[in-house]
Amino acid sequence: MATLQLNQLPVPTFAHIGVNGVSVTVPEFAASEAAIRLPAGVTLQTGAPGEHPASAIYDDLAQRGVPVQIISGSADEPVRIEIPADSAQHISVDIPDRKALTVIVSYPEAASISGVEIHIPAYAKCKLVQVFHGGEPVSDITAEIGEQAEFTLTQLWYGGVKAVSGVTANLNGYKGSFNAELGYLLTENDTLDINLQAVHNGKKSQSEINVRGVLRDAASKIFRGTIDFKTGASGAKGAEREDVLLLDETVKNRTAPLILCAEEDVEGTHGATIGRLDRKSMFYLQSRGIPEETIRELMAQARLYSVVKTVGDAETEHAILRNLGRDDLDQAP
Amino acid sequence: MKQKTQVADINRSRYDFRYDEDAADLLSSGITPEIIREISAEKGDPEWMLEFRLKALAIFSRTKMPVWGPPVDGLNMENIVTYIRPKSRMNTDWNDVPENIRETFERLGIPQAERESLAGVGAQYDSELVYHNVRKEVAESGVVYTDLEGAMHDPRYADMIREHFMKLVPPTDHKFAALHGAVWSGGSFVYVPAGVHLDIPLQSYFRLNARGAGQFEHTLIIVGDNAYLHFIEGCSAPKYYEAGLHAGCVELYIGKNATLRYSTIENWSKNMYNLNTKRALVDEGGRVEWVSGSFGSHVSYLYPMSILNGRGAHAEFTGITFAGEGQNLDTGAKIVHNAPDTSSHMDTRSISKSGGISTFRSAVTITEKAVGSRSSVSCESLMLDSISRSDTVPVMDIRTDKADVGHEAKIGRISDEAVFYLMSRGLDEQTARAMIVSGFADNVSKELPLEYAMEMNNLIKLEMTGKTG
Numbered sequence: 140m141a142t143l144q145l146n147q148l149p150v151p152t153f154a155h156i157g158v159n160g161v162s163v164t165v166p167e168f169a170a171s172e173a174a175i176r177l178p179a180g181v182t183l184q185t186g187a188p189g190e191h192p193a194s195a196i197y198d199d200l201a202q203r204g205v206p207v208q209i210i211s212g213s214a215d216e217p218v219r220i221e222i223p224a225d226s227a228q229h230i231s232v233d234i235p236d237r238k239a240l241t242v243i244v245s246y247p248e249a250a251s252i253s254g255v256e257i258h259i260p261a262y263a264k265c266k267l268v269q270v271f272h273g274g275e276p277v278s279d280i281t282a283e284i285g286e287q288a289e290f291t292l293t294q295l296w297y298g299g300v301k302a303v304s305g306v307t308a309n310l311n312g313y314k315g316s317f318n319a320e321l322g323y324l325l326t327e328n329d330t331l332d333i334n335l336q337a338v339h340n341g342k343k344s345q346s347e348i349n350v351r352g353v354l355r356d357a358a359s360k361i362f363r364g365t366i367d368f369k370t371g372a373s374g375a376k377g378a379e380r381e382d383v384l385l386l387d388e389t390v391k392n393r394t395a396p397l398i399l400c401a402e403e404d405v406e407g408t409h410g411a412t413i414g415r416l417d418r419k420s421m422f423y424l425q426s427r428g429i430p431e432e433t434i435r436e437l438m439a440q441a442r443l444y445s446v447v448k449t450v451g452d453a454e455t456e457h458a459i460l461r462n463l464g465r466d467d468l469d470q471a472p
Numbered sequence: 473m474k475q476k477t478q479v480a481d482i483n484r485s486r487y488d489f490r491y492d493e494d495a496a497d498l499l500s501s502g503i504t505p506e507i508i509r510e511i512s513a514e515k516g517d518p519e520w521m522l523e524f525r526l527k528a529l530a531i532f533s534r535t536k537m538p539v540w541g542p543p544v545d546g547l548n549m550e551n552i553v554t555y556i557r558p559k560s561r562m563n564t565d566w567n568d569v570p571e572n573i574r575e576t577f578e579r580l581g582i583p584q585a586e587r588e589s590l591a592g593v594g595a596q597y598d599s600e601l602v603y604h605n606v607r608k609e610v611a612e613s614g615v616v617y618t619d620l621e622g623a624m625h626d627p628r629y630a631d632m633i634r635e636h637f638m639k640l641v642p643p644t645d646h647k648f649a650a651l652h653g654a655v656w657s658g659g660s661f662v663y664v665p666a667g668v669h670l671d672i673p674l675q676s677y678f679r680l681n682a683r684g685a686g687q688f689e690h691t692l693i694i695v696g697d698n699a700y701l702h703f704i705e706g707c708s709a710p711k712y713y714e715a716g717l718h719a720g721c722v723e724l725y726i727g728k729n730a731t732l733r734y735s736t737i738e739n740w741s742k743n744m745y746n747l748n749t750k751r752a753l754v755d756e757g758g759r760v761e762w763v764s765g766s767f768g769s770h771v772s773y774l775y776p777m778s779i780l781n782g783r784g785a786h787a788e789f790t791g792i793t794f795a796g797e798g799q800n801l802d803t804g805a806k807i808v809h810n811a812p813d814t815s816s817h818m819d820t821r822s823i824s825k826s827g828g829i830s831t832f833r834s835a836v837t838i839t840e841k842a843v844g845s846r847s848s849v850s851c852e853s854l855m856l857d858s859i860s861r862s863d864t865v866p867v868m869d870i871r872t873d874k875a876d877v878g879h880e881a882k883i884g885r886i887s888d889e890a891v892f893y894l895m896s897r898g899l900d901e902q903t904a905r906a907m908i909v910s911g912f913a914d915n916v917s918k919e920l921p922l923e924y925a926m927e928m929n930n931l932i933k934l935e936m937t938g939k940t941g
Contacts, residue, residue, distance in 0.1 A: 151540040152865045153806075153835050159540070354873075368883075370858055385873035388840065392871075398864040400883050403855040407883040413868060414876035 141165050141202075143195040145277070146305050146334035149365050150399060158361055158395045161332045163277055163303050165199065165252050168227045173208060178216035181240065184209045188229065192281035194305065196254045200229045207231050213238030217268075217452055222276070224249030232257045232265065239264040243455050248273035248298070255279070261286040261312060266293075268450050272462055273299040280305070286312030286341070293449050296323040296331055298462055306335045310344035310375075321350040322446025324439055324463075325358035336365040339405070343374035350381040351446055353439040354390035365397040366407050373404040383413040384442055386435050440465060489579065490681055490710035499555040501684070505529060508654055511555045515621060515657070520634065528643040528653030535647040542771045542800040542829070547745045552717050553685040554655040558600040562619055566603060573597050580708065582677050589921065590704075591672040592617040596689055598682050599657040610670065616663040617674050620690055623661040633661065636692055640723040640751045640779075648719045648747040648773075652688050656721065659689035662703065666696035666727065673702040673735075673921065678720070680709040680744075686717035693734075697727040697755075704735045704924065708768070711741035715770070718744055724752035726760055728782065733761040735920055737928055740768035742798050747773045756782030756811070763919040764791035765928050766803050775833060777806040780814035780842075787816040792916040795828030795860070804833040804866075809842035809875070818849040819915050824860035834866040836877065843874040853883040854912055 147160040177183055186207045191197035210218055211233045218240065222228055224247040232255065234240050242265070244255065251274065259265045259282060267280065267290070282290045296302055308317040317337050325331055337346035348364055366377035383392055396409040416438055424434045440463060450456050499507055508529050512522040537544070559570050566574055566583050577583060577595050586593040592606030594617070606617040616629065623629040624637075643653035660676050680687045695701050709716060718740060726732045732752070740746050746769035752760040762776045778787035789805040807816045822830040832851050853862040864881045886908055894904035917925040 148865075150831070150863055150865050152833055152867055154539060156835055156837075156867050156869055158867055373858070385870065385875075388843075388873050390871075390873055392868070394868045394870075394879075396866060396879065396881070398853075398881055398883050400853065400855060400862045401858070401860075403858045403860075403885050405855075405884065407881075409864075409879075409881050411868065411877070411879040413870055413878075415873050 141199050143199055145195055145303055146332055148363055158393055161303060165277055168225050171223050171226045173228050174221040176219040178214035180214040181212035181218055192256050194279050196279040200227055200254055203227055205229045213240045217241035217243045220244045222246050222251050222253055226251050228253040230255045234259055234263045234265055236260045237262040241266040243268040243452055246271045246274055246276045250275040252277040257282040259284050259288040259290055264289040266291040268293045271296040271300050271302050275301045277303045282308045284310050284315040287314045288312060290317045292319040294321045295446060301330045303332045309338045310341050312341045313343060315341050315344045317346040319348045320446050320449040322443050323352040324443045325360060326355040329358040331360045334363045336367060337377055338367045339372040339375040340369050344372060346377040348379040351442050353384045353442050354392055355386045357389045359391040361393045363395045367399040368402045368405045370401045372402050376406045379409040381411045385415055501553045502550045511655060525654050528650050531643045532647060532650035532654055535650055537647055541773055541802050544745055544771060547715050551684055555657055556598040556682050556685060562601045563603050564605045569602050573602050576679055590675050591670055592674045594660045594676040596658045596678045601658050613668050614665040618661055620659045620661040620692055640753055641721050641749050649749050652719045652721045656688045656690045659691050662693040664695045664699040664701045667698045669700040673704045675704040678707040680716060683712045684714035689720045691722040694725045695727055695730040695732045697730055699730045702733040706737050708739045709741045709744055712743050716744045718746045718748060720748045722750040726754045726758040728755045729757035731759040735763040737765045738768055742770050744769045745771050750776040752778045754780050754785040757784045759786045762789040763916060765916050766793040766801055772801040772803055774803045775806050779808045781810050783812050785814045789818045790915050790919050791820045792913050793822040793830050795824045795830035797826035797828060800829040802831040802833055806835045809838045809845040811841055813844040814842055816847045820851045821912055821915055822853045822862055824862045825856040827859045829861040831863045837869045838875045840871045843872055845875045847877045849879045851881040855885055
């Protein structure tokens with residue numbers, strides 16, 4: 140078993156709030172390869188662990204000797220990865236200049252630890268979709284984004300999950316962009332610990348982070364979202380927004396939206412709205428004969444559904460809606 | 473080529489004067505039980521206070537430094553003089569105050585402010601109060617405004633002091649609260665009886681003159697049910713090369729449906745470490761209003777905290793921080809909603825220039841008991857160059873679904889579009905830029921009495937140059 144200090148807040152704050160980081164104990168998983176479906180034009184190689192992003196997860200994977208599965212190329216069809224249960228994975232995605240690739244990663248209803256590093260050179264595009272349906276995933280994403288490159292991230296957590304997730308998007312190039320849509324529906328005793336950082340190094344780089352979530356029952360969540368403007372990132376813009384719907388009195392929500400700034404000529408904004416169902420909306424729906432619990436369920440799913448729609452892959456959306464018991468929302472032709 | 477907007481540093485010339493201290497008046501530097509006993513003996517503390525000080529020292533010795541916040545490596549407690557014997561006892565007439573001390577406060581405008589616009593004044597010079605007075609009609613209304621140590625010995629107030637002293641901010645709270653508990657000296661006690669509405673503010677002013685010294689005043693304010701008080705606090709020190717330390721403590725108790733406005737203009741010199749702790753406990757229907765301007769110090773840790781402990785209690789925090797060269801100012805506020813239907817609002821601004829570092833740090837906690845509570849936080853930061861730094865580190869901790877919390881923050885520079893708009897309305901560029909920056913700092917100045925707003929604007933003293941094309 141390894142104990143890792145993860146999701147460290149880049150600027151620590153009052154210790155008693157408990158958001159400066161999380162201590163995670165990870166079992167010694169046997170090495171196993173992810174199930175990867177490659178479209179034409181994309182190759183897979185296995186390499187030895189070498190230089191890796193600075194993160195406790197990659198250090199741990201390297202110490203375990205977990206090989207790096209290197210995905211290279213571009214295609215219109217997505218790469219589909221299924222992380223096996225009780226496994227440790229190190230995946231690297233390399234996209235050629237001016238090309239594009241979508242990668243969809245599904246996580247098991249079991250434990251796993253994985254690191255995905257993404258290299259997006261000049262004018263290239265990458266869309267990464269992560270779907271966490273139950274389980275105890277410990278996940279890290281590190282993306283290096285070049286000049287006028289684009290990185291789009293969609294993450295979804297639902298279905299009984301105890302998850303730890305770290306994302307670092309390094310916007311290194313001129314006009315590089317990072318867009319993230321995160322959604323979670325946590326119930327019962329689910330826990331979710333997120334640390335997301337958009338690091339602006341490049342001039343006129345842009346980031347936009349939207350997080351929408353629902354907490355029910357005794358669910359607990361920490362979201363740390365950091366927009367970090369480094370010196371030299373003049374003209375950069377970063378925006379972050381979190382909307383959290385709290386549906387039961389035993390939930391626990393902690394939010395730490397940071398803006399760090401070492402450059403004058405930037406624009407950074409963040410906003411967070413945390414609270415209950417709007418009473419007028421509730422009254423309106425009840426006046427139409429809908430029971431209160433049904434309204435809560437509908438509102439919770441609607442919030443997650445708004446993020447599901449950003450996946451952009453019918454097969455994945457269909458699977459999510461089926462798991463949520465909402466085939467009626469599936470718009471597959 | 474565009475010229476940058478120029479904003480002058482804080483004009484400190486008014487505060488950078490000093491008088492040499494007599495070495496015989498200085499206790500040895502450092503923190504030891506012997507020094508604590510010496511301080512306590514100088515003051516004639518009751519036995520319980522000596523025991524309290526010694527326990528606080530033990531807590532200080534075993535408590536670690538916080539793992540967050542600006543570095544305080546330049547502060548060596550072994551070199552800090554924690555107590556300076558006063559040249560005179562406390563006076564109620566400025567004419568009885570020693571000449572150099574009186575001149576000090578006259579240059580700072582305190583006696584004049586007292587004559588013109590205050591209900592009472594306390595003036596502390598180094599470790600002790602040298603002047604304390606309250607208007608006759610204010611005293612006749614039952615308001616008590618006196619030095620805390622005198623109140624501790626006064627049979628009318630001794631029990632009240634003992635009941636409240638460092639209960640809201642116990643020595644175990646953090647390392648510098650423990651230090652304060654061990655070496656505190658000076659400060660004021662205010663009691664406003666139930667139903668009394670004091671229209672004119674009371675003010676305390678703290679002046680640290682000695683080199684390499686610390687000031688550890690304690691302010692204890694109790695506002696009775698349905699009462700009103702505006703309390704103003706000011707501070708300054710001349711600049712030395714040696715580090716100085718301010719580890720004061722403010723404890724505020726606000727009764728049912730009472731209101732306390734606590735305004736501070738902090739202007740310590742740039743050798744000072746300002747590690748101050750302020751906390752308010754608000755009862756049902758009560759209000760606390762913090763108005764805070766932070767302009768001085770080399771390093772600041774300053775987070776006034778409000779605990780909303782009664783139904784319908786309310787807290788407001790309005791603040792501005794100006795971090796210039798050599799300054800690392802870590803300021804903000806903490807609010808705990810611990811009762812139903814409580815509400816809070818934070819509105820803060822910060823300006824960073826010439827390598828200054830400004831950090832806004834906040835914590836809003838809504839406990840399970842705070843059903844129906846609402847909180848909003850707004851933070852804006854203005855960066856004036858790329859060698860400075862501005863960080864926003866807010867946290868929200870919410871433990872009930874029946875609450876509404878909103879937070880927003882933004883950071884940027886002076887907008888050329890805004891300047892162009894104002895110029896298109898007939899203003900010249902200098903006036904346009906001055907208007908924008910004045911407006912940026914306006915959230916605090918409009919909450920202060922006029923004289924203090926002018927003082928604050930004098931501190932900033934804006935020079936604006938720049939062209940849009």
